[in-house]
Amino acid sequence: MPGKARKKVGITAASNDDGPKLRARPTQARAERNVANILQAATTLVAKHGASGVSTSSIAREAGVPVGSIYRYFDNKEAIFSALAHRQHEEKDARFSEYLPDHPEDLDTDEYVAQWVENLLDSLRELPAYEELLQLAVRLPDHGEENLASTERWVKAVRHLSIFNELDIPAEDREAFYRMFVHAGQATIEMALLSETEAEYRRYKRQMTIMLQAYIGHYKAGAIK
């Protein structure tokens, strides 16, 4: 309903209970810093050498900690990668929330979608080593599950957007619409961000905008014949 209570929109509980699986939970600030250091070092190395050129010992060297301290928190390299991928999903969620406009009713739907796609993709791309980490994430066994979980989180957030509430969607189709919209959007984000050239990236971004605008357009008031 336009103009009604401005519900706080965004993703809040992305990772309360499903954080990266650590061997030992870092309880002290110092331990938390250690884990953060390790992940930071792993990110740097993945960006530099790609996932295959990274080992736990090179991560330890980069982080300036003994290898043993890595094994205190992580079973192996894969566990570190998994934590990196998880963190990337959280970052994506955070950016997603950030670019949902506060007063969507002031914006034209098409313009809103175009801005959202533009801002979200460009901001994700600016995150350190995003593409390399995504290359790594799409190869992890739980990538499909992570994406579906992320879809559900985004669905919860877009459900409250007044811009969607103004559409003429039959009540029983709404959930399916949101899920399809978000899931297709996420898949296209991956495609765009894994583009090999700048021109390709821009083309995918444009297609993503067109696709989502067209899908929404179907439900715009008066659009259904």
Place this chain on the structure above:
Amino acid sequence: MPSRTQTKPKSAPDTAARSTPRQARAAKTVQKILDASIDLVASEGAASVTTSSIAKAAGVPVGTVYRYFKDKDEIFSHLADQFQQEVDDHFADFLPLDAEAMSEMEFLDAWLENLIEQMKARPAFIELLRLAVRLPDHYHRTRRSTARWIPEVGRLPVFNALDIPLGDRKAFYDVWINTGWVAMELSLLADTDEDYQRLKNQAKLLLLSYFGHYQDQAR
């Protein structure tokens, strides 16, 4: 050209098996192991399947399984290849290549509807999909498949009738097909039949509206 000619899944898997079955009998054994695995995955779910339960179901000693496959994951990877191959074949089977006078909706009804329904009708397919989305190379496997179909859909009359700027065509086909995949997956992984129907309809609507954008341009 698409795989019209190779309509059946290959009996010998794509990636090199541990020991390459040279004789027909060996090829048959590999296929027997894969078929037994599909049945087990469908009836028990991937997590509870073991190499020994596969061996038992296939009626071969465990040692034979290990002769051709390193471990369970390698069997699963072959299943996913086989699964993708079958999906690709159906993709081709249902593509109305020569239907000139088809509207976009008729095209989607003929193609996507049939493709999804065909998979839905086989519970083993759904289980294989559940398994495939968990494999490390799922993303690349579907992207490869999409790449294969880009030139094919470009030849379809429904796509040809659209007014797409030349430079945008490849990206359009790519996003269109990729969206088709993920929409299909989302529908097929739905928890309830009702969810499945709704998601499938949304999948068609999404692809239809996306078409529509360029149809409006054409008018």
